[in-house]
Amino acid sequence: MSVGSIMETEFPKGYAVLFGADGKVIVTPQSEERSSTIRSMQIDSLALGRHAKVISDVYIDFPADENSAPDLAILREDARKEGKRYSFEDVLLISEVVSASSARKDYDDCTTKYGRYGIPVYLVVDPYAGEVVLHTEPSANGYSTALKRAYGTGKLPIPLGDGRTFTLDLDELPRPEPETDTH
Numbered sequence: 126m127s128v129g130s131i132m133e134t135e136f137p138k139g140y141a142v143l144f145g146a147d148g149k150v151i152v153t154p155q156s157e158e159r160s161s162t163i164r165s166m167q168i169d170s171l172a173l174g175r176h177a178k179v180i181s182d183v184y185i186d187f188p189a190d191e192n193s194a195p196d197l198a199i200l201r202e203d204a205r206k207e208g209k210r211y212s213f214e215d216v217l218l219i220s221e222v223v224s225a226s227s228a229r230k231d232y233d234d235c236t237t238k239y240g241r242y243g244i245p246v247y248l249v250v251d252p253y254a255g256e257v258v259l260h261t262e263p264s265a266n267g268y269s270t271a272l273k274r275a276y277g278t279g280k281l282p283i284p285l286g287d288g289r290t291f292t293l294d295l296d297e298l299p300r301p302e303p304e305t306d307t308h
Contacts, residue, residue, distance in 0.1 A: 158252040161299040162222045166197050178204050187213045195219045213242050217285040220248040240267035245286045
C-alpha cells in the first residue's frame with residue numbers, strides 16, 4: 126500500500142491501524158474493555174516480579190511467517206530477542222482478549238495455532254461472555270485440555286512451565302458497560 130493510498134484511506138472508527146515494516150497493514154479493534162482487561166492482567170503479572178518478561182501487543186516470531194502480537198504474553202526469564210523479536214519458543218503463556226470482531230479468531234484460529242506450535246498455556250479472556258478459557262496440553266490440533274471459569278469466581282492460579290505461577294484475579298476483570306440509548 127503506497128503512502129498516498131494510505132493518506133486517502135478512511136479507516137473504520139474504533140480501530141487501531143498498524144503498519145508493519147514488512148508492508149502489512151493491520152486493522153485491529155480497540156475498546157475500553159480490551160484495554161482495561163489487558164491492564165488488569167498486567168497488574169496481576171506484577172506478582173511475577175517487577176522485571177518479569179510480560180509483553181502486550183508485541184510481535185513474536187512463529188514459523189511459516191505466522192507471527193503474532195498477542196494481547197499479553199509471559200516469556201521465560203532467560204528469553205532473548207532474536208533480531209528485533211522474541212521467538213515463540215520463549216513463550217510460557219499467551220492471552221487474547223475477545224472483542225466482538227475477534228471471537229472466532231481468538232476461540233478457534235489462535236487455539237489451533239498456539240497449540241500447534243506448543244505454546245504451553247493459552248488463555249482466552251472474554252469480557253462479553255464474562256468467562257475465561259484456560260487451554261493447556263498443546264497438541265497438533267490445538268489443546269487437549271480446556272478449563273472454563275466465570276468472572277467473579279476468585280483467583281485462577283496458572284502454573285507456568287518455569288515453576289512460577291501467574292494468578293489471574295477473576296473478580297477484578299472489567300465487564301463491558303451496558304449500552305445506553307442515546308436517542
